[in-house]
Structures are given as C-alpha cells and as structure tokens.
Amino acid sequence: MDLASAHGRLSPVTSDFIARPHRLLIDGKWVEPSSGKRFPVLDPATGQQIASVAEGNATDIDLAVAAARRAFEAGPWSRLKPTERGKLVWKLGDVLEAHSEELAELESLDNGKPITDARAVDLPFGCELLRYMGGWSTKICGQQIPISAPGEWHAYSIREPVGVVGQIIPWNFPLLMAVWKIAPALAAGCTIVLKPAEQTPLSALRLGELILEAGFPPGVVNIVTGDHVPGAALAAHPDVDKVAFTGSTEVGKLIVQAAAGNLKKVSLELGGKSPAIVFPDADLSVAIPGAANGIFFNMGQCCTAGSRLFVHEKVFDRMMTGLADEATKLKIGPGLDPETRIGPLVSEEQLNRVTGFLASGREQGAEVVTGGKRHGNAGYFVEPTILTRTTPEMKVVREEIFGPVVCAIRYGDDDLDRIAKQGNATEYGLAASIWTRDIGVAHKLARKLRAGSVWINVHNFNDVALPFGGYKQSGWGREMGYEAIELYTETKAVAALL
Structure with a gap:
C-alpha cells in the first residue's frame, strides 16, 4: 500500500x-x-x-x-x-x-x-x-x-x-x-x-x-x-x-x-524474555491460540512477549503443529487494513535487528518451523516465526528480540523446581505464563517464578488495577x-x- x-x-x-x-x-x-x-x-x-x-x-x-x-x-x-x-x-x-x-x-x-x-x-x-x-x-x-x-x-x-x-x-x-x-x-x-x-x-x-x-x-x-x-x-x-x-x-x-x-x-x-510454560495436561485449544497471541500480538513488539515457549514433550509436536497453523493464518499487511493481523515492525532499524536474530538462530542450529524471513520488499515486515531445536546458549534464547519470533523448547521434567529454574534462567523477570488444568500446580509454580506478572492460561493480560513491573533487569x-x-x-x- x-x-x-x-x-x-x-x-x-x-x-x-x-x-x-x-x-x-x-x-x-x-x-x-x-x-x-x-x-x-x-x-x-x-x-x-x-x-x-x-x-x-x-x-x-x-x-x-x-x-x-x-x-x-x-x-x-x-x-x-x-x-x-x-x-x-x-x-x-x-x-x-x-x-x-x-x-x-x-x-x-x-x-x-x-x-x-x-x-x-x-x-x-x-x-x-x-x-x-x-x-x-x-x-x-x-x-x-x-x-x-x-x-x-x-x-x-x-x-x-x-x-x-x-x-x-x-x-x-x-x-x-x-x-x-x-x-x-x-x-x-x-x-x-x-x-x-x-x-x-x-x-x-x-x-x-x-x-x-x-x-x-x-x-x-x-x-x-x-x-x-x-x-x-x-x-x-x-x-x-x-x-x-x-x-x-x-x-x-x-x-x-x-x-x-x-x-x-x-x-x-x-525488557523481558518471558517464559510460557505448557504442561502436558494443558487444554491445547486454549494454549495454542493463547501462546500465538502471546508472541505475535503487536508483531512481538511487547516487553512481555512469550518469546520462550517451554512445552512438555508429551504435547510438543501437537503444540508446534497448532502454533504453526495459527502463524500461517495471520494476514500480513499495512496496519490500516482492517484485515491485517501482523503489521510492519516500527522501523528499518528494528527490521534489521529482528532479521539479524533470525540469521543468528539459523547459524547456531535452530530449526525454522514456519516463517523465518522478511515479508515482501517494501515496508518493514517480518513473517511470524517459530524456532525449535534451540539451546540456552543461543542468542535468540538469551536476548530480547522484540519481534514475532518464538523459541520453542521441549522439556520432559515434572519437578516444579527444575521447571522454574529453566523459566528463571534469564537476566529479565517481567512476565511469565503457565498453561495447565491443575490450578494447584499453577499456583505453586507461580510462586517459584521470578517475574512481576504471572498469568495462568493466558498471556499478555493487563488490567488497570493490576500492578505491572519487573524483577531483576x-x-x-x-x-x-x-x-x-x-x-x-x-x-x-x-x-x-x-
């Protein structure tokens, strides 16, 4: 346009x-x-x-x-x-x-x-x-x-x-x-x-x-x-x-x-590098669109974006299939088009930053499930992207990307302390989300996560009465x-x- x-x-x-x-x-x-x-x-x-x-x-x-x-x-x-x-x-x-x-x-x-x-x-x-x-x-x-x-x-x-x-x-x-x-x-x-x-x-x-x-x-x-x-x-x-x-x-x-x-x-x-943690009993009809919204809303340009997606191995493949389907359904285009769900990034500088992270992820061994590149030649558009086979030392996992890019991480642990340790393995502590039908597990894990906002079966939720801010950096x-x-x-x- x-x-x-x-x-x-x-x-x-x-x-x-x-x-x-x-x-x-x-x-x-x-x-x-x-x-x-x-x-x-x-x-x-x-x-x-x-x-x-x-x-x-x-x-x-x-x-x-x-x-x-x-x-x-x-x-x-x-x-x-x-x-x-x-x-x-x-x-x-x-x-x-x-x-x-x-x-x-x-x-x-x-x-x-x-x-x-x-x-x-x-x-x-x-x-x-x-x-x-x-x-x-x-x-x-x-x-x-x-x-x-x-x-x-x-x-x-x-x-x-x-x-x-x-x-x-x-x-x-x-x-x-x-x-x-x-x-x-x-x-x-x-x-x-x-x-x-x-x-x-x-x-x-x-x-x-x-x-x-x-x-x-x-x-x-x-x-x-x-x-x-x-x-x-x-x-x-x-x-x-x-x-x-x-x-x-x-x-x-x-x-x-x-x-x-x-x-x-x-x-x-x-900044933030917020974890979204999906348990094997999660309602995937809620978790899949919720996790998609958590990273792709506002083109991922949210400090609370759920950019580290921890998914239990029992539901990992189903979660990836569903998330990829959600990503490909999102129409990319100018923000003024009422059909658009993914608009451009804010600037050429931000475009270069995000595509640089994508290149770094591929170089360090991440696998692109969907997306992974710039969209079109005009404007500052990037495809909604899912990366798997990511490891903690990768730049895409450690640093805030501030774009529509999620790092999906498979886990097989059921110990809440070890799960929390993975979620907390970042210099940031702004937000986190927990996806499970077991409300007791959710509240126990919420206490262990070092984040200013912890959401249960939702991501990127705010209300005028809820205090908002972060731990650590x-x-x-x-x-x-x-x-x-x-x-x-x-x-x-x-x-x-x-």
Whole structure:
C-alpha cells in the first residue's frame, strides 16, 4: 500500500492533523524548537515520510522543565482540590474516547500496528486507565501513627506529589504508554515533561492537543519531541524530581546514570524474555491460540512477549503443529487494513535487528518451523516465526528480540523446581505464563517464578488495577493499580509534642 492509498483510509480529521505543522508543547503553547530543526516521521508499512516533527534539544527541555516547575509550585494546578484534579483526569479519558477513532488511525499509521488492535486494546485501555487513576485523586492518604516515645504525641504521615516528573516513553504502544505515565502522575498532583519516542511522536502530540482541550492549566503537561538528546537532557536535569522510563534495559541503565546527578527518583519498565510454560495436561485449544497471541500480538513488539515457549514433550509436536497453523493464518499487511493481523515492525532499524536474530538462530542450529524471513520488499515486515531445536546458549534464547519470533523448547521434567529454574534462567523477570488444568500446580509454580506478572492460561493480560513491573533487569517499580500512585508521591512524617 503506497502513501496515497494509506491516506485514503484515513478520516479527514486525521489527515488534517498529519498535514499541519507539529511543534513542541511548552507552558500551554505550541512553539517552534529552539534549534529550528525538524525530523521526518515514516510510515513503517511503506518506509515513506508522512510528516515532520519539531526536533527538541536541551534548551527546549530547560524551558519545559521551568514551565512544569511554575505550574507545580505557583500555578493553579497546585491549588486544585483533589476532587477537581480527579475530574480533570477523568475528563481527559472522556475526551480521549470521543477521539478514539482518529487516535487509532494515528497509532496504526505511525507505529504500524493493526488498527483493529488499536481500536480494541490501546484506546479502550487508555481511556479506562485515565478514569481509574482519576478516581485515586481523592484517596491518596497518609495515616495516624502511634508513638512509643515518652510524652503525648500527635503523629501522622502525608503523601505529597513528588514534583516535576520527566517521562520517556517507547514506540511499541505510543499513546497507551503516554497514558500509563501521565495518568497516575496527574492524579497524584505532579507536573510533567513528556518525551515521546522519535519513531512514533504523532499520537502524543495529538494527546497534547486533547489535554489542552480538556482544560489542564498551562505547564502541567509539556511535550518535547526529538531523538535521544532531549531524553538524555530530561533524565539528567537538576530540576526534575523524578524520571519514569519505559524501554530497553540498555537505555534504562543510562537513565539511572543520568539521574544520579541530583539523585532524582527513578522508575523503570524495561525488557523481558518471558517464559510460557505448557504442561502436558494443558487444554491445547486454549494454549495454542493463547501462546500465538502471546508472541505475535503487536508483531512481538511487547516487553512481555512469550518469546520462550517451554512445552512438555508429551504435547510438543501437537503444540508446534497448532502454533504453526495459527502463524500461517495471520494476514500480513499495512496496519490500516482492517484485515491485517501482523503489521510492519516500527522501523528499518528494528527490521534489521529482528532479521539479524533470525540469521543468528539459523547459524547456531535452530530449526525454522514456519516463517523465518522478511515479508515482501517494501515496508518493514517480518513473517511470524517459530524456532525449535534451540539451546540456552543461543542468542535468540538469551536476548530480547522484540519481534514475532518464538523459541520453542521441549522439556520432559515434572519437578516444579527444575521447571522454574529453566523459566528463571534469564537476566529479565517481567512476565511469565503457565498453561495447565491443575490450578494447584499453577499456583505453586507461580510462586517459584521470578517475574512481576504471572498469568495462568493466558498471556499478555493487563488490567488497570493490576500492578505491572519487573524483577531483576526488567526494571524498578510498578505501574497501574495504587502502586502507580506511590511512584509519584513522597511520604512525609509529622510529629507534634502536645
């Protein structure tokens, strides 16, 4: 599909948005970048440019942080009652829902994801998360604390907003990741400088327009687009109180180093190499499509993707046949085509990364059951791929691929400790899934797996109330649920001698 036909699938309001100039949102105004530079935005289905966006730098970050500081300390945001703040966050959810179709189109065009997924997952989840977090605004409480020291005391704790927050988001769920970050921060009373991924800035910029439309005061949310330069400046900025990052573990470590200057608080949601463990008693009518969705959803560009599939030898062959059948049924094409189930990867860089892993797997002896190569010559498409005969030392088994590639591993053990040891044999610990009819076995194994999320007879499940985050090198902190509010608050103890 060429650019013209792609635009033919877009609504007029989305086409108009793409065509207009894209600036930085600083202090409630859309402004040109200080450098005057812009960078291209590409359609991953074609590789063609669809827009150009302002290229922010450290100077723009300075301006955005100053605006966020004013809004936090002296602006109307700091004086809003919790119920007023909550109503605004809830209202943003309503505004998002009213514009959900155009936002789904933007996500599909900019990121490449199937528009059916954007409509069914990204937008509804984002709207619900804003409403959920808006409800927490009036429920952020401290507690009265009994004191054992001599004398009469009145002591209590207070939870206060942490302050100015820098948020750096990835390209795999551009709009949803923006909402994951801003919703709890706004509910807690923080102000924000948001830096979207350079590959997928469009939906964040449209979100900025909707934030202004919803009535948020100037400076509460600022958006600076660009490459790694503004992101690095934001992480290191001395007047930022906290930085929240979602992305690769490699970049997460750089964020930690940058944050050390003023010891700002840091939360990280990083990489994964999640195991999906299929027991011999599993209901394969559930496990086969579930495991397929666990790796092929969003073209495998999920930090929780079930990329290591451990299957008991008693059902291994049936599982492989069924999984291959699921893979070959998935239509590959541009995300804007409503029949598409596998869209393009986000960029040429990501295409080269994933095909490089496929070449490495073959060189090290992995067997390709289905897929295994690039699809077509235009755009950044890769076939959904199943690899077998993989061993723990292979690069495809050890490292995060972030593409539609699963390593299937046969096992014959029934000892839960040994099974857990295999599942835990990774530097990551983000998620895992267990497929069995024996709920006792499932819960026993869940306790042994070192992962922030463990799912039973499902993979890639999230809910706004469930805390989400990782063990080991998958990150620090938890997003969603009340734990997300805790990320954006400080605890103050007050003690009075009566």
